[in-house]
Amino acid sequence: xxxxxxxxxxxxxxxxxxxxxxxxxxxxxxxxxxxxxxxxxxxxxxxxxxxxxxxxxxxxxxxxxxxxxxxxxxxxxxxxxxxxxxxxxxxxxxxxxxxxxxxxxxxxxxxxxxxxxxxxxxxxxxxxxxxxxxxxxxxxxxxxxxxxxxxxxxxxxxxxxxxxxxxxxxxxxxxxxxxxxxxxxxxxxxxxxxxxxxxxxxxxxxxxxxxxxxxxxxxxxxxxxxxxxxxxxxxxxxxxxxxxxxxxxxxxxxxxxxxxxxxxxxxxxxxxxxxxxxxxxxxxxxxxxxxxxxxxxxxxxxxxxxxxxxxxxxxxxxxxxxxxxxxxxxxxxxxxxxxxxxxxxxxxxxxxxxxxxxxxxxxxxxxxxxxxxxxxxxxxxxxxxxxxxxxxxxxxxxxxxxxxxxxxxxxxxxxxxxxxxxxxxxxxxxxxxxxxxxxxxxxxxxxxxxxxxxxxxxxxxxxxxxxxxxxxxxxxxxxxxxxxxxxxxxxxxxxx
Numbered sequence: 001x002x003x004x005x006x007x008x009x010x011x012x013x014x015x016x017x018x019x020x021x022x023x024x025x026x027x028x029x030x031x032x033x034x035x036x037x038x039x040x041x042x043x044x045x046x047x048x049x050x051x052x053x054x055x056x057x058x059x060x061x062x063x064x065x066x067x068x069x070x071x072x073x074x075x076x077x078x079x080x081x082x083x084x085x086x087x088x089x090x091x092x093x094x095x096x097x098x099x100x101x102x103x104x105x106x107x108x109x110x111x112x113x114x115x116x117x118x119x120x121x122x123x124x125x126x127x128x129x130x131x132x133x134x135x136x137x138x139x140x141x142x143x144x145x146x147x148x149x150x151x152x153x154x155x156x157x158x159x160x161x162x163x164x165x166x167x168x169x170x171x172x173x174x175x176x177x178x179x180x181x182x183x184x185x186x187x188x189x190x191x192x193x194x195x196x197x198x199x200x201x202x203x204x205x206x207x208x209x210x211x212x213x214x215x216x217x218x219x220x221x222x223x224x225x226x227x228x229x230x231x232x233x234x235x236x237x238x239x240x241x242x243x244x245x246x247x248x249x250x251x252x253x254x255x256x257x258x259x260x261x262x263x264x265x266x267x268x269x270x271x272x273x274x275x276x277x278x279x280x281x282x283x284x285x286x287x288x289x290x291x292x293x294x295x296x297x298x299x300x301x302x303x304x305x306x307x308x309x310x311x312x313x314x315x316x317x318x319x320x321x322x323x324x325x326x327x328x329x330x331x332x333x334x335x336x337x338x339x340x341x342x343x344x345x346x347x348x349x350x351x352x353x354x355x356x357x358x359x360x361x362x363x364x365x366x367x368x369x370x371x372x373x374x375x376x377x378x379x380x381x382x383x384x385x386x387x388x389x390x391x392x393x394x395x396x397x398x399x400x401x402x403x404x405x406x407x408x409x410x411x412x413x414x415x416x417x418x419x420x421x422x423x424x425x426x427x428x429x430x431x432x433x434x435x436x437x438x439x440x441x442x443x444x445x446x447x448x449x450x451x452x453x454x455x456x457x458x459x460x461x462x463x464x465x466x467x468x469x470x471x472x473x474x475x476x477x478x479x480x481x482x483x484x485x486x487x488x489x490x491x492x493x494x495x496x
Contacts, residue, residue: 001170003147004040004069004139006208007033013180014210020059022231023187026212032062035128037135039067042127044136046117048098050149052091053077053194054110055102056217060121061194062203063128064100069147069166072140076149076161077195084109090151090159091116093363100124143167148200149363150292161363162292164200171356172295173204175330182211186259188235189228191216191242198237198265201296211235221245225255232257237288239265239483244272247279254280260303264288265483267390267408269415269422270322277310289324289390291376295357298333299388301325316383322412323387331355334373335382348381348406350394379406396487398427398435400465405437407487410468413461414439419449422477426491428470438470438494442477470494 010019011033018026027035043051051068053061053076061077068075076094078087080102088110091099095115101107102121111118127133147166151159188211192198206213214231216224219242228236234257238246243263261276261283268287277285284303290296301324309321327333334342335349343349352373360374361367379397380390391408398405407425414423422442427435443449451471458467472494478486 001143002069002072002139002141002145002166003169003173003204004036004066006170006173006204007036007066007069008139009179010207010210017184017210018212019207020062020213020215022214023212027059029207029210032207033066034135036063036066037070037137038130038133039063039124039128040070040136040139041133042124043067043071043073043098046098048073048117050074050076050094050097052094052097052099052116054080054087054091054106055100055121055194056080057190057194057199057215058102058121058217059215060100060124061199061215062207062213064124065148065200065203067124067128070136070139072142072145074146074149076151077193077199078151079193079195080106088113093161094149143170150195150197150200152292160365162359163361163363164197164292164295164359165361168295168357168359169200169204171330172201172297173208175357176297176328177205177208179208180210182206182209184210185232186234187212187214187231188237189214189216189224189231189233190237191219191224192237192239192265196265197290197292197296202237221249225249228255228258229253234259235262236260237262237264239263240268240272241266241479241483243268243276247272247275250279255283258283260284260286262286262288264290264297264324266479266485267392267411270412271415273306273321274310277306287324289388291378293358293360293374293376294331294353294355295359297328298331298353299324299327301387319383319389320387323383323389325388326386327353327388328355330357332373333382333388335380336375340370343381345382345384348379348391348404351376351378351380351388351390379408393487396426398425398437400427400430400435400437401433403465405466410437410439410458410462410466413458413466414441414454416461417449417454417457419444419447420454421445421447424477424485424487424490425468426487426494428491428494430469436469437466438472438491439468440472440474440477440490440494442474 010029015030019029019032148164285306287301288297332354334352360369391406410425411423421444428438430436
């Protein structure tokens with residue numbers, strides 16, 4: 001099945017519901033599908049072989065994604081925040097391609113590349129609305145065709161182009177979303193960028209559920225809150241840094257229409273989610289853990305899990321608030337050792353995942369799968385009840401005197417201290433132990449906690465080998481635009 005089939009199903013089953021934009025004036029599911037089919041014809045007439053996009057969130061995103069699917073070509077949304085030289089290098093790798101650009105300034109950044117034809121956002125929207133264009137009748141039927149190319153963040157080295165095939169994305173949506181399951185008044189606010197896998201899944205999951213989507217071009221906490229109130233948003237997805245900023249500006253009026261708030265894209269500090277549970281007691285919180293290579297979500301910590309963990313007195317139940325929940329029913333998750341052997345519950349290793357939604361493929365590289373299993377390079381463990389705890393990238397593990405230490409475990413303890421607003425832990429070279437534990441910390445406004453106070457705090461909670469030998473206080477920590485800590489940037493600063 002092609003992902004465009006999901007659009008056709010929505011158009012048949014929920015034709016008159018608004019799919020994207022405001023209740024008054026937005027596109028219905030029937031109109032969205034018709035316009036996507038016209039884009040498919042338009043792309044075929046241009047001879048497009050790949051459709052790139054360098055643009056902010058807009059209603060052009062679903063038209064480009066679905067239009068490319070109807071045309072039978074891959075869609076590749078690109079990170080517009082890259083420096084000019086890196087952006088040009090990524091666009092050049094797409095050639096031959098047609099690339100949608102949001103404005104003249106963006107067009108100038110990627111102009112003149114061989115094999116790359118630029119297309120303005122307005123031109124794409126005009127083609128979609130043109131009644132003279134005969135729409136594509138049916139999408140290509142090849143489930144193994146490439147639906148989406150997503151470039152990794154590339155914080156170290158050249159970004160890899162992850163391949164998501166139609167069968168990967170359709171498998172994820174059909175297994176995790178109820179068709180037409182949304183109530184007619186439901187609306188979701190999408191503030192994640194289109195080049196993130198969450199932006200792709202937001203298009204497809206809400207399309208299949210029948211939920212209206214409101215897009216925010218670029219995240220701003222005050223603007224997000226105002227838009228959520230004005231559009232009576234019932235569902236939203238944020239990354240952890242976004243949630244903290246939203247809570248800072250929320251005020252006593254809250255978010256009266258909000259029913260469900262999903263978060264993911266990085267570790268959620270426990271103080272932030274506890275604060276959110278207090279500030280929004282009637283909202284269902286969902287923690288979704290996933291990867292680009294797995295077509296989005298692997299595991300989910302649902303609303304009842306949040307409430308039960310927050311209210312629990314038993315330590316093992318309270319600890320689940322720091323987990324990412326249980327794996328989706330359609331997936332297998334295993335924790336493996338260095339030699340690929342399966343580890344027992346409670347033992348930390350590498351997270352492996354297997355299922356129809358899992359790709360594990362990259363352009364120009366051999367598939368990373370082993371007998372269907374994809375080694376994620378994320379470290380974690382499964383507890384006795386099947387809850388998955390993610391402790392960071394394997395590459396980030398600190399090896400001190402032969403002992404492997406988890407930066408995430410140490411960060412979690414530091415963040416429990418009331419004077420710590422943010423924390424990043426990494427290893428730095430040490431002549432005696434090989435690596436020493438180092439921490440970059442941001443104090444809460446007005447806090448005066450010392451490095452020795454925090455070392456004592458860690459020593460009380462963890463073994464002495466986890467106590468940071470180096471502690472630096474900073475004004476802020478570096479994150480990329482999808483909320484992931486740039487740990488290598490932190491490490492480089494601490495090691496100098």
